[in-house]
């Protein structure tokens with residue numbers, strides 16, 4: 001059974017390149033307006049991720065990994081094609097999906113209810129989430145005052161304890177301090193992972209090789225390859241030298 005089925009999905013950003021940011025510049029460039037530029041962050045692609053699979057996404061900076069993940073997690077709408085997701089999803093990177101104006105407590109309730117948990121169910125795992133994240137002293141602090149590692153710990157802890165079916169983990173092993181990373185790795189290697197579908201984005205080929213059976217290699221927004229992890233890494237490395 002497939003967890004993710006993507007058919008012809010794509011995303012283009014339209015940005016304005018405005019170098020005339022002073023009054024003088026604007027006056028002198030009145031007949032030379034700011035240019036619009038289209039960035040094809042994700043070019044039309046098709047793929048399928050099976051339930052329970054752990055797949056990787058690799059590629060250079062700006063190749064479209066985060067944009068693709070955000071489409072899959074429902075943060076961005078795809079411009080074209082069709083996307084079918086079977087199960088609850090959770091995107092974990094530096095606090096996407098978290099409200100920075102709200103406290104850790106409020107974010108836990110909101111994120112967990114988005115995952116489909118009832119208030120009583122959240123009450124039951126609340127302390128677990130806070131203690132796993134090691135944020136007992138910051139429960140009622142707005143997360144805008146958190147460090148990026150603390151935000152990542154909180155969302156990882158919600159994901160682990162609330163249990164989304166499909167997890168998008170964007171560079172989770174790169175944030176958080178060493179102690180938390182070890183904890184994250186332990187979770188990853190425990191039974192928690194069984195039956196869950198995981199999409200792992202990482203610049204660490206060791207991490208990708210260790211956990212992913214299949215890997216997508218992206219280049220300039222294009223899905224260059226999706227298959228055997230060793231082959232994907234080989235293609236990526238060959239392109240970097």
Ligand SMILES: Nc1ncnc2c1ncn2[C@@H]1O[C@H](COP(=O)(O)OP(=O)(O)OP(=O)(O)O)[C@@H](O)[C@H]1O
Nearest residue numbers: 013015039041059060061062063064065066067068
């Ligand atoms: N919100 C946005 N608005 C406009 N352009 C964007 C936006 N987000 C990403 N882009 C552009 O889309 C392209 C792909 O970016 P994306 O962040 O998906 O790459 P990435 O592979 O995740 O990079 P990195 O490895 O640096 O995280 C880049 O050219 C980027 O400038």
